[in-house]
Amino acid sequence: MPSYSIIENFEVHKNNRFLEIAEALKPELLHKEIKAEKEIMVGKDRQMRTVITEEHPIENLYAKSLKRDDTVFVDFGDHAVGYVTLELSKTGSHQDAPVYFYLKFGERLEEMTDKTADYDGWLSRGWIQEEYIHVDVLPAKVKLPRRYSFRYMELRVIDTSAKFQLKIDGISCDTVSAVDMESVKPVDFGDPLLNQIDLVSRKTLKECMQDVFEDGPKRDRRMWLGDLRLQARANYYTFKNYDLAKRCMYIFAGLLFNEGKLSACVFTEPEMEPDDTYLLDYALFFSSVLLDYYEATGDLETLRDLYDVAIDQIRIAMTQLNEKNVVEDLGDAFWCFLDWGDGLNKQAGATAVLIYCIRYGIRLTKILDKQEDISWLEEKQAMLKEAAVKEFWDEALGMFVSGPDRQASWATQIWMILARVFDKETNCKLIHHVMEVNPRIRMVTPYMYHHYIDALIRCDEKELALEEMKRYWGEMIRDGADTFWELYNPYNREESPYGSSMVNSYCHAWSCTPTYFLRKFYMDNEK
Structure with missing residues (x-):
């Protein structure tokens, strides 16, 4: 209600x-840069719960060339609050069209398989953490202006062209907080x-x-x-x-x-x-x-x-x-x-x-x-x-x-x-x-x-x-x-x-x- x-x-x-x-x-605010840790594959188990089906070193993702409809998932290893930067380049011929891709950020794994189109809640769907981005010239360092709260990230290539592919060279997050975890002594x-x-x-x-x-x-x-x-x-x-x-x-x-x-x-x-x-x-x-x-x-x-x-x-x-x-x-x-x-x-x-x-x-x-x-x-x-x-x-x-x-x-x-x-x-x-x-x-x-x-x-x-x-x-x-x-x-x-x-x-x-x-x-x- x-x-x-x-x-x-x-x-x-x-x-x-x-x-x-x-x-x-x-x-x-205190700033600390963290980097994406793993490339993961996401699926459903027998109980239809979202699970990680495969995981690979992040370098595995950075070696890939991505074309239309390719989707990749990234795990930062822990929850983060901050500003994400993508380092992008291309493979193939000269870039003859903008690269167009979709990003989604999730605090838990299930958000990577949620279908935004199915959302029917009464709060604004603007709270769903997603972006549609055009990049006209590669290579480029894309700094997202919005602050995100997440652990997982999805990148889906909507389109490149027949002549070139998108390459990801780095993903990082400038995390922000008023305090530092290291300032509190753990207790057993x-x-x-x-x-x-x-x-x-x-x-x-x-x-x-x-x-x-x-x-x-x-x-x-x-x-x-x-x-x-x-x-x-x-x-x-x-x-x-x-x-x-x-x-x-x-x-x-x-x-x-x-x-x-x-x-x-x-x-x-x-x-x-x-x-x-x-x-x-x-x-x-x-x-x-x-x-x-x-x-x-x-x-x-x-x-x-x-x-x-x-x-x-x-x-x-x-x-x-x-x-x-x-x-x-x-x-x-x-x-x-x-x-x-x-x-x-x-x-x-x-x-x-x-x-x-x-x-x-x-x-x-x-x-x-x-x-x-x-x-x-x-x-x-x-x-x-x-x-x-x-x-x-x-x-x-x-x-x-x-x-x-x-x-x-x-x-x-x-x-x-x-x-x-x-x-x-x-x-x-x-x-x-x-x-x-x-x-x-x-x-x-x-x-x-x-x-x-x-x-x-x-x-x-x-x-x-x-x-x-x-x-x-x-x-x-x-x-x-x-x-x-x-x-x-x-x-x-x-x-x-x-x-x-x-x-x-x-x-x-x-x-x-x-x-x-x-x-x-x-x-x-x-x-």
Whole structure:
């Protein structure tokens, strides 16, 4: 189901001082050239899954002469984000016509066999990474102007002429990121799979750390507040690039819109501009992002600067309660995220997120000794917890329910646990009951699985959390992930919220948090 927002009478209220602070923190990106590693042949196995059927040294490709309808596939050996250069020449007679070829880039192997003509999703097909190129004069060095996010590349010769053939002499990529993988010391967690999960998590995060914390370098290539919260947490235990986190907070706070609301996401080009999308849960998370940053840095000046923006998001959310003192259910409108689960009702989960973020707000107010705000927030927290139990708890089911159909979902239970509506002992019983019952509305994104792992750890189920991490993120690795994906449903590996997995992101920020959990909770020097 399409999910987007268009706000009528949308107005942006810029705080130029905040935006100037953000601009001063803009990173100088690090560049590293990598070269294509192998020529590969691609086909289907008996289960109709895309596989590599042959592989050869890249020199094998460079020795070939390519004519009309020839297709070759290249493997760079690992995920890359950057700018591709092709060194081309010709064999045969003098070039008497332009060479015309097609390029396609893929983050996973399956994208090499996807048929773009079959795309029927509701997101723009412009997100599919492909190019049609004419080269009038050979030899030539063709530098592609677009940044690509990929591991695999297809080149199909559409035409040359009968008198000459195309020759490839080199393929390279100028990769870019705000950080370097070598700056983070690997940790041995005593399990090869956990070590690999940690590595892939860090690689995912690194690829998304550009001028800002992007959600995905293939798509959407912008900054979402919900993703930022998880990226920043992982960053504090790995790359420790505090300036990038600070920059992103000031960008969001410097681009408020109607009623002082925070946008769910910000476009970064040609200039910083907020999307006209408001998501209740994402806006509320600003208090969490701010406290996480303060605890990592001790930067009291930034806390003072951005405090009002954080608390205002709670005030705004409080205006969206109904007469029962829970968040008003806006149905299928794109008003709260939680997860991409099909049919997921958001009312109870949104109420739980509000309670959760009030707890962060209280901690912010105590640091700054804002006594009036402390009293108000504590009063609202108690009121909301009482209302949540009264309105959403179903004693017969032993779970929280949501919406007019009293839907029980994984997301609702997890957020109620994280909101601490019940005490820890009751929450522990609830999480085990949910695992036993396995509600039909399951989790489908690493974003929601992050909160599931968090809930298990908060219920003192660290070993179970570790096993679930290995099961979910480990299965992604077994399915070929070099970086972790935007969406991974083990029950339906090709699931997409956009109508087609061709535009799914296979390097996505919100999936990078196993490294945060592993380094925070499973190291000897645990914090």
